Amino acid sequence: MGAQEMKFTFLNPTKLVFGHQSSSRLGEELKALGVKKALLVTDQNLRARTRIPETISAAAGDLLGGIFSEVIPDSGIEIVNRGAACAREHGCDGIISLGGGSSIDTAKGIAVLLTLGQADISPLLGFQTVRRPMIPHVSIPTTAGTGSEATFVAVFKNESLGKKVLLTDDHLHPQTAILDPGLTLALPPDITAGTGMDAASHAIEAIHSRRSNPVSDGLALQALRLISGSLSACVNDGQNLAARGNQLLASTLAGIAFSNALVGVVHALAHALGARFGVPHGVANAICLAPSMRYNLKAVAPRYALIAGALGISPENRSDTELAVKTIEWVEKLLSGLPIPRKLRDIPIPREALPLLAEDALTDTSIYTNPVKITDPAELEKILQEAW
Numbered sequence: 045m046g047a048q049e050m051k052f053t054f055l056n057p058t059k060l061v062f063g064h065q066s067s068s069r070l071g072e073e074l075k076a077l078g079v080k081k082a083l084l085v086t087d088q089n090l091r092a093r094t095r096i097p098e099t100i101s102a103a104a105g106d107l108l109g110g111i112f113s114e115v116i117p118d119s120g121i122e123i124v125n126r127g128a129a130c131a132r133e134h135g136c137d138g139i140i141s142l143g144g145g146s147s148i149d150t151a152k153g154i155a156v157l158l159t160l161g162q163a164d165i166s167p168l169l170g171f172q173t174v175r176r177p178m179i180p181h182v183s184i185p186t187t188a189g190t191g192s193e194a195t196f197v198a199v200f201k202n203e204s205l206g207k208k209v210l211l212t213d214d215h216l217h218p219q220t221a222i223l224d225p226g227l228t229l230a231l232p233p234d235i236t237a238g239t240g241m242d243a244a245s246h247a248i249e250a251i252h253s254r255r256s257n258p259v260s261d262g263l264a265l266q267a268l269r270l271i272s273g274s275l276s277a278c279v280n281d282g283q284n285l286a287a288r289g290n291q292l293l294a295s296t297l298a299g300i301a302f303s304n305a306l307v308g309v310v311h312a313l314a315h316a317l318g319a320r321f322g323v324p325h326g327v328a329n330a331i332c333l334a335p336s337m338r339y340n341l342k343a344v345a346p347r348y349a350l351i352a353g354a355l356g357i358s359p360e361n362r363s364d365t366e367l368a369v370k371t372i373e374w375v376e377k378l379l380s381g382l383p384i385p386r387k388l389r390d391i392p393i394p395r396e397a398l399p400l401l402a403e404d405a406l407t408d409t410s411i412y413t414n415p416v417k418i419t420d421p422a423e424l425e426k427i428l429q430e431a432w
């Protein structure tokens with residue numbers, strides 16, 4: 045594409061506070077945003093298994109107004125609504141989110157309801173439905189994958205439809221993200237691997253997206269450089285603080301990239317697998333990533349060749365297509381060393397379910413920015429068969 049044809053906008057309003065023990069700065073960051081009373085939104089698991097919520101509550105000090113810890117994996121609309129009611133009961137004027145993507149996304153939904161003075165998130169699902177500055181939200185991720193701490197999107201499960209639904213808005217980004225690698229040290233290897241592959245999928249999808257741009261490319265390529273050097277290290281030694289820091293950064297950078305460039309078929313398939321079968325988001329992405337790249341290869345070989353450069357794969361005299369194939373092989377090699385399922389049949393997903401999953405994925409909004417336009421569910425079934 046020539047410079048004269050290039051048009052894009054790029055948005056990243058989230059302040060990033062990175063560093064070991066940076067979460068101790070929570071009180072200062074809340075104060076800087078003018079928060080008087082913050083609701084801490086976190087998940088049951090984190091509260092049951094770690095002392096992280098206590099540490100973060102202490103860091104918020106007298107600015108902590110209440111705790112809402114009802115978030116579950118793939119949190120739904122009901123939980124968002126209950127969280128907003130809880131914030132009102134406690135008179136909260138700001139939100140702290142602590143946890144993985146579900147906690148951060150639930151907090152985004154609660155922030156929307158408080159901002160608009162509404163009680164139900166259902167009618168607000170969709171695109172650009174808030175359209176005004178939001179109440180302060182400080183996000184503290186405890187996984188390195190979702191990138192939600194710096195994106196304009198929240199994903200919820202619609203229990204009655206059995207589908208994942210999106211809320212996006214240019215005001216949805218948390219105002220501040222505190223990236224404290226120490227909070228990710230206790231993640232078990234399988235969660236580290238799955239969430240890490242979610243970040244890798246965000247970066248690769250941002251690069252092959254129809255809406256990619258030079259700024260998101262730069263962030264996504266840096267994310268992939270960090271992942272190639274650190275994901276396996278984090279899985280093999282969870283206490284490797286430097287590698288944990290790299291993964292956390294990679295996740296945020298990839299999040300900012302896809303928040304602008306959007307994603308593609310990998311996420312469309314992962315959303316269907318998550319909603320129908322409860323497959324963890326990162327695992328679903330990991331399994332669908334290489335088959336989807338092979339499908340897209342015909343349209344975006346030069347884009348995948350760009351990734352090969354970031355990964356340090358020697359160009360020698362290779363064509364773009366050869367370099368793209370090397371990039372896909374890198375994805376497969378990375379996955380083969382991780383403690384997560386390699387194929388849909390290992391989960392297990394029944395083969396008979398693939399047509400239904402293809403139908404679901406065809407109506408997922410992520411499909412619109414896939415580099416190859418897909419309008420026939422049979423095309424998606426082909427990818428799913430390869431992933432099966």
Ligand SMILES: [Fe+2]
Pocket residue numbers: 190242245246311325329
């Ligand atoms: Fe994702």
